[in-house]
Amino acid sequence: MKSGMVEKEGFAALVLRLRSAGISNIDLLTAVEQTPRSQFVPPTLSQEAYSSRTVPIDCGAFMEGADLAVRLLAALQVKPGHRVLEIGTGSGFTAAVIGRIAERVLTVDRYKTLTVAAQARVDALGMRNVIVRQADGSNGMPGEGTFDRIFVTTAFTILPRFYAEQLTHGGSMVAPLIGDDETCMMVRLTKTGSRFEREDLFTVPFLPIIPQMAAAL
Template identity: 45%
Template structure:
């Protein structure tokens, strides 16, 4: 928390972290990262009252911002440490990548919507996050110019794991992705890339919008 936080904001964040603990989040580094990122900055001002509630919220371009407990659970499952390079596919509001930036050496996030990337970059500038960059691009293709990555998180649902993402993952690296149809409940899958083959483990049911190829033409 910054020194400029009001008493009300500090109390909100303390209650926020307590609620995450009650949801089963135990990783101290993840909880600290969640505490350090001011969620209201990533929320529509008209929805400020719900910023710290455990609900998903609408954002521009017909997208959504995941509820905090899911953000924390996915961050914990990814297993990021300080020397890691991380790719996030699906920038959205920019909140998830901001959380990851407090855990990793560098974070790259990509989204098909220029509006979302522009707004995320402005928020990162406000927060002074220098190890975090957002790009407009096709998430299914990852970000080959910045690869390889120790960790990859996908925040949109795919029918199968995009081969390009596995190609950009280091041996021993972890990929987290929702698998299933975009209009149904999906399963969050954790993949560990190994020389002998990929280890795949199903973690939990989730619901994300679909991972769409290409870059949005107008937004």
Template identity: 40%
Template sequence: MQFLFALRSKGVTDARVLTAMEKVDRAAFVKGIFSERAYEDMPLPISCGQTISQPSVVGLMTQALQVQPRHKVLEIGTGSGYQAAVLSQLARRVYTVDRFKRLVTEAKAIFDAQDITNITTFTADGSFGYSEQAPFDRILLTAAAEDAPSPLLAQLRVGGIMVLPVGQSDTVQTLIRVTRTETGYDYDELRPVRFVPLLEGIGQD
């Protein structure tokens, strides 16, 4: 309950999102010396120089995405797998991509252990999205781009929503929501954030 109270105090109020986050044990996605801090509202280091986002940011991003039960979701930046696991509680299908094969392998092992069957993981350059399964109802980026990548915009269904951090440095970033309309794209600024940068290519584990 304390975990949920902390989320609510940071602005995560959507009942479905709170329920999803209650079902997903963050401790399963945090290893080693940091596991005892899994329930604190703070980012923590994971493999490959990446981080697992703080729960309140995961909650706010998920809430902004407005995922519905029939939706097909693309996540760019698997990382620990925690965000994808939360999305899996809300969507019909989640596709998650990361440039680090080690992270994808570790996340898939956790999904299998938790019997989460509606997530597809793969290693690729996430800035190009996943055209084989496009269009997507929702797209989420867990790394900061200078602008919304055009391949991802193109893979968003009309009426679909993409949530991502944008910014040209790791100190000044803004979480934005992009909604695709019949005639173009609408942009909403949500809040300041800090994420690792979105990098092109496949990472060296």
């Protein structure tokens, strides 16, 4: 079967699963459709591009299953005109999807191998509003101005209040938080003044955030 047909069938099956889970945001689904996920997974695992399974990538990292990736992006609630910061580039897939909706995306990862590969994928799609950078994102990106949304896919052990100054008023951050019982919960933190309003969303399989850029890879 031709790759284009496999892509369409994989996306169609994903949409059916997402709708049954209550996700039907047409702008988000269109952005996912316009971002061929098979271009972001390792070639040997292309058949898993639209599955709900976790996909291993370089540097010991992984891509969330397609269902979870879109569920996370739905929780982020990106709108046209938004400036978005993503901590944890990985394959670059979520940054590319966000870039279909937002005005500008800055995505950072501690591994050079991942950022170089993600930049190449984004460039191949002709996306100029997605900036990929190797950086230590454990404290956000001070000096880059403020963002309407911050999206993090590595977990904090305490509420990351230092991000508040990097969000616009009314902006929100979606990030994993490890609780006292070791459960990793995705939370949405909405900035009100200098404080966060917290909303617990759902459990996720993310690992604790590691500070500093990787010395190798």
